Structures are given as structure tokens and as C-alpha cells.
Amino acid sequence: MISATIQKDILKPEGFHSQSKSLLLASLAINILSLAVPIMTLQVYDRILPNVGSGTLPILLAGVFIAIVLEAALRLTRAYVIGWNGATYEHRMSCKAMNHILQSNLSRVGPVGIGEHMSRMAAIGKLKDFYNGYGLVTLSELVFVPVFLGLIAYIGGPLIIVPSVILILFMVLSLWQGRKLRNVLDQRGQIDDERYNFLIESLEGIHTIKSFAMENAFSRRYEALEETSTLANYAVTDATASTFNTGAVFSHLMVTCVIVMGAIFVLQGHLTTGGLIATIILSGRIMQPIQRTLGLWAGYQDFSIAREKANALFATPLHIPPEANTVNPPREGTLQINHLSFRFADDQPWILENINIDIKARECILLDTDQASSKSILLKVLSGIYPPTQGQIRVDGTDIQYFAAEQLVHHVGYIQTEGLIFRGSIRDNLTCFGQIDESHVREIASLLKVDRDIAKLSSGFDTYLSGNHTDSITPGLKQRIAMVRVLATKPRIILFDNADRSLDHQGYNTIYKLLAQLKGKATMILISDDQNLRNLADRFCRLQGSKLIETNDSENAPKVQPYQELRI
Numbered sequence: 341m342i343s344a345t346i347q348k349d350i351l352k353p354e355g356f357h358s359q360s361k362s363l364l365l366a367s368l369a370i371n372i373l374s375l376a377v378p379i380m381t382l383q384v385y386d387r388i389l390p391n392v393g394s395g396t397l398p399i400l401l402a403g404v405f406i407a408i409v410l411e412a413a414l415r416l417t418r419a420y421v422i423g424w425n426g427a428t429y430e431h432r433m434s435c436k437a438m439n440h441i442l443q444s445n446l447s448r449v450g451p452v453g454i455g456e457h458m459s460r461m462a463a464i465g466k467l468k469d470f471y472n473g474y475g476l477v478t479l480s481e482l483v484f485v486p487v488f489l490g491l492i493a494y495i496g497g498p499l500i501i502v503p504s505v506i507l508i509l510f511m512v513l514s515l516w517q518g519r520k521l522r523n524v525l526d527q528r529g530q531i532d533d534e535r536y537n538f539l540i541e542s543l544e545g546i547h548t549i550k551s552f553a554m555e556n557a558f559s560r561r562y563e564a565l566e567e568t569s570t571l572a573n574y575a576v577t578d579a580t581a582s583t584f585n586t587g588a589v590f591s592h593l594m595v596t597c598v599i600v601m602g603a604i605f606v607l608q609g610h611l612t613t614g615g616l617i618a619t620i621i622l623s624g625r626i627m628q629p630i631q632r633t634l635g636l637w638a639g640y641q642d643f644s645i646a647r648e649k650a651n652a653l654f655a656t657p658l659h660i661p662p663e664a665n666t667v668n669p670p671r672e673g674t675l676q677i678n679h680l681s682f683r684f685a686d687d688q689p690w691i692l693e694n695i696n697i698d699i700k701a702r703e704c705i706l707l708d709t710d711q712a713s714s715k716s717i718l719l720k721v722l723s724g725i726y727p728p729t730q731g732q733i734r735v736d737g738t739d740i741q742y743f744a745a746e747q748l749v750h751h752v753g754y755i756q757t758e759g760l761i762f763r764g765s766i767r768d769n770l771t772c773f774g775q776i777d778e779s780h781v782r783e784i785a786s787l788l789k790v791d792r793d794i795a796k797l798s799s800g801f802d803t804y805l806s807g808n809h810t811d812s813i814t815p816g817l818k819q820r821i822a823m824v825r826v827l828a829t830k831p832r833i834i835l836f837d838n839a840d841r842s843l844d845h846q847g848y849n850t851i852y853k854l855l856a857q858l859k860g861k862a863t864m865i866l867i868s869d870d871q872n873l874r875n876l877a878d879r880f881c882r883l884q885g886s887k888l889i890e891t892n893d894s895e896n897a898p899k900v901q902p903y904q905e906l907r908i
Contacts, residue, residue: 360476376408433467445658461653481629496616503598514583706866723752735748819839840870
């Protein structure tokens with residue numbers, strides 16, 4: 341088993357540091373330009389108005405106008421860059437996450453509910469506000485708060501005490517509210533995961549629910565989960581609203597206190613009118629980055645939860661070694677299993693234990709056991725769906741884990757008990773969305789008489805399938821479509837897992853004749869309760885518990901002649 345190694349900065353976008361430098365320089369310029377208005381106000385009220393004859397007012401106004409235009413342009417440009425970075429980040433990370441899931445060890449993915457996987461994927465969209473540069477810009481503007489306070493102290497003198505005390509009280513209260521928000525966000529996440537899992541599992545088993553007339557019972561259970569989720573959402577909304585309301589209250593409180601105390605200082609002659617107005621403007625400037633930082637702090641609670649979920653997604657072990665996708669040996673059909681053991685988790689019992697068998701090319705093996713799940717799991721391990729916990733599987737002399745997925749299907753074909761149908765047209769399902777040569781598909785479709793049945797449909801190969809029980813075609817035709825998709829790659833090793841169960845009489849005869857003709861041309865491992873299919877076997881093996889034992893039931897097995905010629 342190969343585990344994924346999560347780097348500390350795996351969630352950071354490419355070029356993060358170069359983007360950060362550009363945004364920091366833009367923020368520095370914006371904050372320097374923002375000082376133009378309070379400085380101009382101070383000069384106008386304290387120096388220009390008392391000296392009306394001077395000609396500096398038009399020049400000063402023109403300079404301030406230019407500064408305001410430059411500041412607005414920089415803010416718009418910075419907002420565009422941040423938005424573009426966020427969209428790019430979400431796209432790239434979503435693709436990377438999907439690729440990671442598709443290469444994950446499915447035996448480790450299974451214990452997590454579908455709702456949790458959906459929640460982990462959705463968490464990526466919540467990370468962009470902290471990796472698109474917005475958080476960095478907000479924190480960089482917070483650095484200018486001491487600069488503004490220093491200007492207030494220089495202009496207003498003792499008046500600096502008012503905004504300083506209010507800021508300290510505001511930050512203490514914000515930290516307390518942030519912890520409260522984190523707790524309610526955690527609770528909402530757990531409740532939503534439980535609700536999504538219940539919803540998805542109910543929809544998957546909707547036919548069973550309706551057959552047992554349990555609609556009302558499941559509706560009542562979902563209503564209870566929805567009520568709990570609604571209360572959790574209310575708690576989050578209430579905590580978020582109180583956080584932002586606190587910022588608005590303190591913003592007004594600061595301006596009011598500065599005006600009141602500043603007016604007193606002006607009356608006492610300790611402060612000029614221009615100085616008071618400049619101090620009021622600077623006090624408002626102080627609260628802007630503070631309020632944005634407060635919003636960032638509130639969003640960080642949700643971000644930290646989303647980051648944990650995203651890291652959990654990327655921490656899912658992979659079953660593809662770093663050296664994989666580099667081999668493509670000749671297709672012969674040999675299969676060696678050496679000391680193979682498998683279990684889903686370290687604290688669970690072995691499902692397969694120390695299995696050893698050497699299967700030569702073109703042999704036909706019948707696999708039998710009293711536990712159907714063990715047989716299916718063995719075939720899933722042999723087909724590469726589940727990586728072995730211990731031991732090795734060699735296909736055509738090469739470890740199965742070193743095959744690229746698109747190469748492995750040409751060596752091993754797994755025909756499941758119930759074939760998988762994808763959402764798309766019949767042509768999409770047969771060609772695996774264009775990945776399989778259509779000429780090969782039509783050859784196998786003709787042998788399984790799939791093309792004949794498809795021709796009876798009004799839309800033919802373009803008939804849309806949803807992959808559930810509402811499709812207009814029969815289960816037997818679905819099963820044969822899935823078989824065509826597997827066999828069209830011309831695999832040399834065929835794993836047959838009771839795939840005849842959903843077939844009608846005509847479909848069964850077709851499959852039997854095809855397997856009979858493949859005997860002696862491809863290596864086959866059969867799991868079947870049908871005596872005709874069992875008689876195809878050359879060797880017989882039995883799973884007893886977690887052990888594989890070869891039996892001698894093949895001594896009197898009848899020989900089956902190929903039905904017709906097929907080039908593989």
C-alpha cells in the first residue's frame with residue numbers, strides 16, 4: 341500500500357509568493373495615497389483659510405484629486421487581481437482534488453460517507469479568500485493602523501487615548517466572539533455531514549424504501565435532521581451578525597468619542613479645527629482595516645475548518661506508486677499471486693490472508709467459497725480496484741500497481757455482478773467516453789448481440805442512460821453493455837464475477853458461447869453458480885475463511901469446444 345504524503349503548503353497556489361509581493365506593493369501605495377485627504381484638510385483649515393490671498397488652494401486640490409483617482413484605480417486593479425486569483429485557485433485545486441480522489445486507495449475511501457466527500461470537495465471553494473491574496477492585503481493594511489495612530493498623536497496629542505482604548509476593547513471582544521463562532525461552525529459542519537449522508541443513502545435506496553412503504557418514517561427522520569441543521573445555521577448566522585454588529589457599533593463609538601473629546605480640546609485651545617477634522621478622518625481610516633480584519637477573523641473560523649477537510653481529502657492514501665505509469669509489458673495473460681493479504685483497516689480482521697497461486701496463460705480457474713463478498717473482494721484486488729495490504733500481484737511479470745490505468749484495462753478485464761452504467765449515451769458507455777476504439781466496441785457488441793438490441797431503440801446508440809432504475813432498457817441489456825466495455829479492450833485476463841445473474845435466457849446463452857470461445861485464448865477466473873459455466877474451468881480453487889485452497893474437482897470436468905473464432 342502506498343500512502344500519500346501531504347506537504348505543509350500543498351493548498352497554496354503556484355506563484356503564491358510572487359503574487360503576494362505585487363499585492364503588498366499595491367496596498368502600500370493605496371494607503372500612502374489615502375493620507376492625502378486628512379493632510380489636505382489640515383492644511384486647508386489651519387493655513388489656507390486664514391490666508392485667503394494665497395494661491396496654493398487650487399494646486400492642493402488638484403494634487404488631492406490626482407491622489408484620489410490613483411487610489412481608486414489601484415483599488416479596482418487590486419480587486420480584479422484578487423478575484424482572478426480566487427477563481428484560478430478554486431479551478432486548479434478542484435481539478436487536483438478530483439485527480440487525487442480518482443487515484444485514491446478505495447479500500448480507505450469507503451468508510452467515509454458520500455456526504456463527507458461532498459463536504460470536503462465543497463471546502464475547497466472556501467479556501468480561495470485566504471489564498472487569493474485578500475487575507476494578505478487585509479493584514480498588510482492592518483500594519484498601517486499604528487501609522488494612523490501616530491499621525492493622530494502628532495496632530496491631536498492627548499486625543500490619541502480615545503481611539504487607543506476603544507481599539508483595545510474592540511480587539512478583546514472580537515477574539516472572544518471569534519472563538520464562539522468557531523464552535524458553532526464546527527457543530528454545523530458535523531450536523532450537515534450527517535444530514536447529507538442520510539439524504540444520499542436514502543436516495544440510493546429509494547426503491548427499497550418505497551417497496552417497504554417507509555416513506556413517512558424516513559421523511560420524519562429527515563425533518564428531525566433538517567430541524568437540527570436549521571438551528572445550527574441560525575446559531576452561525578447569529579454569531580456572525582453579532583460580530584459584524586460589534587464592529588459597526590465600535591466604529592460609530594470611536595467617531596463619536598473623538599468628536600466629543602476633540603471639541604473639548606478645541607474649546608480649550610489644545611487643538612485646531614483642522615486638526616480635529618483630520619483626526620476624525622484618520623479615526624475612520626483606522627476602523628476600516630480593523631473591520632475588514634474582523635471579517636477576516638470571522639471568516640478564518642470557517643476557513644480553518646475547510647482547510648482541515650481539504651487536508652483530509654489530500655491525506656487519503658494513494659495506491660499508485662511514484663514509479664507507476666511507466667510499464668507496458670507484452671500481453672500474455674500470466675498471473676502470479678505471492679503472499680497476498682487484504683483488509684480494509686488495520687484494526688479489522690483479514691479478509692484475504694497469505695494467498696499464493698500461479699496461473700499460466702490461457703488457463704481457466706473456478707473460484708468458489710461460502711462467502712460471496714470474499715470472492716468479489718479478491719477479484720477487485722486482482723483487477724487493481726483495491727491495492728493489496730500485503731504481498732504482490734504480478735500481471736505478465738509486472739507488479740499490478742505499476743500499470744497506468746489506461747494500460748491495465750488491456751491486461752485485466754473485470755466483469756462485475758452488476759455492470760456499472762455511466763450517465764451518458766449508450767455510445768459513451770460502450771466506448772468509455774471515447775477512450776476505447778469504436779471498431780473494437782462494435783466487434784464485441786456484435787458477438788454479444790448488443791448492436792441488434794440497440795438498433796430497436798428509437799435513438800439507437802445515442803439513447804441516454806441515467807445509470808439508475810429509470811432507464812428504458814432492460815437490466816440484461818445494461819449488463820451486456822458493461823460487458824462490451826470491458827471486453828472491447830481485448831484483455832488477456834478476464835475476471836467473471838457472477839455476471840450472468842441479471843441476464844435473460846437469450847443473454848445467458850450469448851455470454852456462455854462467448855466464454856466458451858474465449859477458453860484457451862484468454863486467462864479466465866470465474867465465479868459462478870451456473871453448472872455450465874463452472875464446467876469451463878481447468879482448475880478449481882476455494883476460499884476457506886481468508887485462505888485460498890486448490891481442490892481436485894477438475895479431474896472429470898468436461899471439455900468445451902470454442903463456439904466461433906475471435907481475434908484478441
